[in-house]
Structures are given as structure tokens and as C-alpha cells.
Amino acid sequence: MSATMEGPLLQVRGVKTYYGKIIALKGVDVDVKRGEIVTLIGANGAGKSTLMMTICGSPQAREGSITFEGRDITRMPTHEIARLRIAQSPEGRRIFPRMTVLENLQMGAALDKLAYFDQDVERVFTLFPRLKERIGQRGGTLSGGEQQMLAIARALMTRPKLLMLDEPSLGLAPLIVKQIFEAIDELNRTEGLTVFLVEQNAYHALRLAHRGYVMVNGLITMSGTGRELLEKPEIRAAYLEGGRH
Known part of the structure; x- marks a missing residue:
């Protein structure tokens, strides 16, 4: 997948997000290039959903920057972000x-x-x-x-120019999960739709994704292609043992 000349479609740099005095994101860097499926995996409570909500403007990042198509959206209200064609399935x-x-x-x-x-x-x-x-x-x-x-x-x-999906497989039967992941794959292959996917189902998500990030306690601890991450022993031990559907 080649990036466009102006860089990533979505760029998150040094983002810190707080709930009151509690820091939920501790300086997060993520890129999503046009035409990619990028997945973010991590345990429950790692901060994955917080990152997705921060990109959409609620809550807003207290530090760092979020740019979309080269435009700073860090302080934009949620409804204006939606008008830029960022769609979220929460x-x-x-x-x-x-x-x-x-x-x-x-x-x-x-x-x-x-x-x-x-x-x-x-x-x-x-x-x-x-x-x-x-x-x-x-x-x-x-x-x-x-x-x-x-x-x-x-x-x-x-x-949408960017489709953000937060835990689409949560609580669903394996056959339905398979159908949903196949639909995401088809949208990406046939229409070039850019997808940012937050998932606990690491096996399905990393098989689908061009690239992936691992989040632990509000920090990105690892990144690579979907295949690279699937093959890492520490990923297999933490997220894949007994977790295949």
C-alpha cells in the first residue's frame, strides 16, 4: 500500500487523554494510511476505545495532535469531525x-x-x-x-473516508464474527475503504489488517504488519492462546 504524498490519512502524535486526573492515554502515536486496514489490539481497559473516542473529539486530547488529511482536528467538536467523513461504529x-x-x-x-x-x-x-x-x-x-x-x-x-470500528466482534457468535470481518475485508479490497479497527479478537483482527498496534496501559508497546505481530511469541502468549475462533 503506497501512502499519498501528503502522508498518512490519519496521524496521531503524542496524544494524552485524561478522565479527570486519571491519565488514560500516555502519549500515543498512530498512523493510518489511505487504503489500509489498521488494527489496534490490547486487553480490556488498555485505552483502545479511549483513543477512538479521542480521535472523534470526545474526550478531547489534552496534549499532542491529531491530523486528518493534513488538517489539525485535535480541538474540533465531534459534529465537525463527522462532517470530514470520519465515521465511527462505537x-x-x-x-x-x-x-x-x-x-x-x-x-x-x-x-x-x-x-x-x-x-x-x-x-x-x-x-x-x-x-x-x-x-x-x-x-x-x-x-x-x-x-x-x-x-x-x-x-x-x-x-466515510475513514471507518472506525470499535470491538465489532464483541459478544457475537463465531459465524457472525466471520461474516463481519469478511464484509470489512470486501469493503477495503473493492472500494479501497480505509479502516481503523479496535479489537480484542486479536487473531481475526491481525489476519485482516495490513498493520497493527498493541496497546498496554495507555501506551503503544509494539507495531508491525498484521503477519509480523501474529508471529510474535509474546503476542501469541498474551492474546492468542485459546482465543482462536
């Missing part, structure tokens, strides 16, 4: 439970005032045929796997 799915599948997708498309709605709906239904079957069903009545598909589909309706 941990815990957070769809609108009382709205139907179709209405949830319309909420995603609202950024463009539904201008591309019909073609984008067809695109996500091709990717997740199960959602088409559930089009009139309320989000809250879907299975966990269907809700995760809807959360990703809603993010895709914003036509």
Missing part, C-alpha cells in the same frame, strides 16, 4: 432501538441530506443481506449480530 453498537432498520440507515445518510440514499442502501444490503430482510423491523428487536451489522451499515451511509 462499542456496544448504539443503534436507535425504537427506529426501524430503514430509519437507522436514514439517520446515517442525513449528513448528505439523503442525496445518495437509494444507491447506498443497495450497497449495504448487498454487504449485509440480513438487514434487507429486516428492513421494517425495530433496531432493538434485532439479534446482537444483526445490530452490529446495522451499526456498521449506518456508519457506511455517511460515505
